[in-house]
Amino acid sequence: LTRFTCVFCDEPRPADPRNPFCPDCREPMLVESEGQRKSTRRSSNPLSRFKDFLPVSRVQTDLCLGEGNTPLLSLPNISKRHGLPRILIKNEMLNPSGSFKDRGTVVAVHTAREMGIQRIGTVSTGNMGVSTAAYGSRAGISTFVLVKQDTPREKLISAGIHGARMIQVQGDYGELARLSYSIGKRHGIYFMNSTDPFRIEGYKVIGFEIFSQLRPHTPSAVFAPVSAGGHLIGLMKAYMELQQQGFVSQLPHFVGVQAQGCSPVAEAFAAGRPRVASSRTCRTIAQSISNPSPPGGNIVLRMIRELGGTLLAVGDEEILAAQGLLAREEGLFCLPASATVLAGLLKWRVEGGLSSREPVVLVLTGSGQKNLQAVDPAGLSLHTARLSELDELISGLTA
Amino acid sequence: LTRFTCVFCDEPRPADPRNPFCPDCREPMLVESEGQRKSTRRSSNPLSRFKDFLPVSRVQTDLCLGEGNTPLLSLPNISKRHGLPRILIKNEMLNPSGSFKDRGTVVAVHTAREMGIQRIGTVSTGNMGVSTAAYGSRAGISTFVLVKQDTPREKLISAGIHGARMIQVQGDYGELARLSYSIGKRHGIYFMNSTDPFRIEGYKVIGFEIFSQLRPHTPSAVFAPVSAGGHLIGLMKAYMELQQQGFVSQLPHFVGVQAQGCSPVAEAFAAGRPRVASSRTCRTIAQSISNPSPPGGNIVLRMIRELGGTLLAVGDEEILAAQGLLAREEGLFCLPASATVLAGLLKWRVEGGLSSREPVVLVLTGSGQKNLQAVDPAGLSLHTARLSELDELISGLTA
Numbered sequence A, B: 001l002t003r004f005t006c007v008f009c010d011e012p013r014p015a016d017p018r019n020p021f022c023p024d025c026r027e028p029m030l031v032e033s034e035g036q037r038k039s040t041r042r043s044s045n046p047l048s049r050f051k052d053f054l055p056v057s058r059v060q061t062d063l064c065l066g067e068g069n070t071p072l073l074s075l076p077n078i079s080k081r082h083g084l085p086r087i088l089i090k091n092e093m094l095n096p097s098g099s100f101k102d103r104g105t106v107v108a109v110h111t112a113r114e115m116g117i118q119r120i121g122t123v124s125t126g127n128m129g130v131s132t133a134a135y136g137s138r139a140g141i142s143t144f145v146l147v148k149q150d151t152p153r154e155k156l157i158s159a160g161i162h163g164a165r166m167i168q169v170q171g172d173y174g175e176l177a178r179l180s181y182s183i184g185k186r187h188g189i190y191f192m193n194s195t196d197p198f199r200i201e202g203y204k205v206i207g208f209e210i211f212s213q214l215r216p217h218t219p220s221a222v223f224a225p226v227s228a229g230g231h232l233i234g235l236m237k238a239y240m241e242l243q244q245q246g247f248v249s250q251l252p253h254f255v256g257v258q259a260q261g262c263s264p265v266a267e268a269f270a271a272g273r274p275r276v277a278s279s280r281t282c283r284t285i286a287q288s289i290s291n292p293s294p295p296g297g298n299i300v301l302r303m304i305r306e307l308g309g310t311l312l313a314v315g316d317e318e319i320l321a322a323q324g325l326l327a328r329e330e331g332l333f334c335l336p337a338s339a340t341v342l343a344g345l346l347k348w349r350v351e352g353g354l355s356s357r358e359p360v361v362l363v364l365t366g367s368g369q370k371n372l373q374a375v376d377p378a379g380l381s382l383h384t385a386r387l388s389e390l391d392e393l394i395s396g397l398t399a
Helices: A076-081 A101-114 A127-139 A153-160 A173-187 A197-214 A230-244 A264-271 A297-307 A316-330 A336-350 A368-374 A387-398 B076-081 B101-114 B127-139 B153-160 B173-187 B197-214 B230-244 B264-271 B297-307 B316-330 B336-350 B368-374 B387-398
Strands: A003-005 A072-074 A087-091 A119-123 A142-148 A165-170 A189-191 A221-225 A253-259 A310-314 A360-364 A381-386 B003-005 B072-074 B087-091 B119-123 B142-148 B165-170 B189-191 B221-225 B253-259 B310-314 B360-364 B381-386
Touching: A072 A197, A076 A316, A087 A197, A101 A119, A101 A127, A101 A189, A101 A197, A101 A230, A119 A127, A119 A173, A127 A142, A127 A153, A127 B316, A142 A153, A142 A173, A142 B387, A153 A165, A153 B368, A153 B381, A165 B387, A173 A189, A173 B387, A197 A230, A197 A360, A221 A230, A221 A336, A230 A253, A230 A297, A253 A264, A253 A297, A253 A336, A264 A297, A264 A310, A297 A310, A310 A316, A310 A336, A316 A336, A316 A368, A316 B127, A336 A360, A336 A368, A368 B153, A368 B368, A381 A387, A381 B153, A387 B142, A387 B165, A387 B173, B072 B197, B076 B316, B087 B197, B101 B119, B101 B127, B101 B189, B101 B197, B101 B230, B119 B127, B119 B173, B127 B142, B127 B153, B142 B153, B142 B173, B153 B165, B173 B189, B197 B230, B197 B360, B221 B230, B221 B336, B230 B253, B230 B297, B253 B264, B253 B297, B253 B336, B264 B297, B264 B310, B297 B310, B310 B316, B310 B336, B316 B336, B316 B368, B336 B360, B336 B368, B381 B387
Parallel strands: A087 A360, A119 A142, A119 A189, A142 A165, A165 B381, A221 A253, A221 A360, A253 A310, A381 B165, B087 B360, B119 B142, B119 B189, B142 B165, B221 B253, B221 B360, B253 B310
Antiparallel strands: A072 A087, B072 B087
């Protein structure tokens, strides 16, 4: 039987996805890591491969969309140019709806099916809404996506095409996230938001795949962007469970990266504060991790400190430079929010963080296709010519 | 040693990627399928797995971006609702640059590296330019992408971000494609266009993966969109080589699908003509397969007839309906050009084409994210509310 526990209060409770907060301290709860012996299995479906580690009683392929099994790709050009050790990209852009969110959604939708829940929803400004809408349609479950008033039309289309009810809500976004749970209880909607405990269980599978792709090596460090916190919590929980089960002896150094324009968790870490304070203003090119009051912030802070990890903030210029490097040197076009991991690695190196020759893993979370506005066309090589002028233009460009 | 042959003239010649046309009949040449014994290997890299079947002397992982290993996904909801046999989607949207083009580009870039070619290029309106730019940057090869004058800014950004020289050319597109080869010869640029023989070798790997994922079954039919023709030629060539090598006894029924607004190959097929005539006007929602004079058209026509396959055309309404079905029922958001395969299957069923209970495979070639303009927002469930009105709105929507 699945139980939730609170990282702070440590009291296990029966798992109810519509009540994912600790009744004592109001922090998000996590799925309890039970101690019973686990093993990995042979399967092409990553949920089946790591089923022992997941709160899923039966993997249902009709709920899956081919998520996971993403490549772990080396960055030979950037490594060479910057004199870095082996860098590996875990390319989570190559999930069915284009982001790592699918990893969490597929587990949360399994939970909905197993519990007979007929309606699901999420509060999202982007990738999470698209992912929830896609898996909801696949499961034949009525889906509600609550978005900000000013959400661009393209994002409404990307999720709405799956038949989800898209509701643009006027008012404070943090308040909307809180309100979603009471609305969920009243209308029988399971809101699988950023720090949903089952969603976080799904993010663990990214960590499990890194483990099995690199085996017998353990990465010296794993970098992930931090927004609400769920993704990094899942990665850390995965490796903690692998260690508990004797699959790895050492944990990687976990590095959570935020954008300086909106870095409440990194600020609390740097200041040695026990709790995250909400950011007043948030302004950064890395929109999809621009979260002024991250619900999982306190858990991230606690876990990173316990594991001896790091939280960093990088500036928009560093982010755009890293996005450009990945695209120009390695053929990978990711969102600014994803590029924070490379910016973070370069900064950490300068600060003397890199100590081992074991590879460093950077998780790329979402495709740059989803935010073309972030790219400055001034940096591109754009030309025009008539057919008759083409030869001369190319002569000039190849000279 | 790799040789080219002409499907029509049958004379093998030394392979030179800058001279990919038959000197006798001017049709595109293909890489010769040699008869020597081939086997598959164990590897996580699909190029290595099927290396014996490919004109690649050594797979170079620094040229790869994690292409392939795409899921073969069932469509339980559509199958049930439409009383169809098992339909499987080969999801080629999950390639590094978001389309099947990467399969061909990676092999063509291997060729460039092996031959010491320092410059590559392509003539493209979309996905192929993005793919070539991505792999060119990874390989550290200077890349030229020639596009139409009216190419939307987003497409320029998606390819340009990789550092490719993007040239918008004013003038006839067909003429531009022809001109690219003479420019290529003059400036040492290998133009890996739609029917490049090495590109087509890469498309074979999609067929090889379908074969190994379905083994020991052979799909009763394989559906692919037809634009220039290279993709379907690659799929057919893959299965012909598998048969020649004794891996399969029977070939699937190959079905090429075009959009009615631009269907020169399907028209020639229906009319029993030996050659494809260029379309005067081309107007369809399926932009990425809107090709009035497909360079591989005559080869497709010849091969489809030899193998007893089918060419179909579907209308824009059928295409949009199929795109909506995939998104709403199965969580897959593809381009209209990709949705033609489901529209084609539904049409073919009505025409009595479906005869076997073996699964049918549809290849989805590109992500719907790349053309959000094609979606009619009128069909979506879009709502607005203040925070205080949200509960009431949801009451209404769940009633």
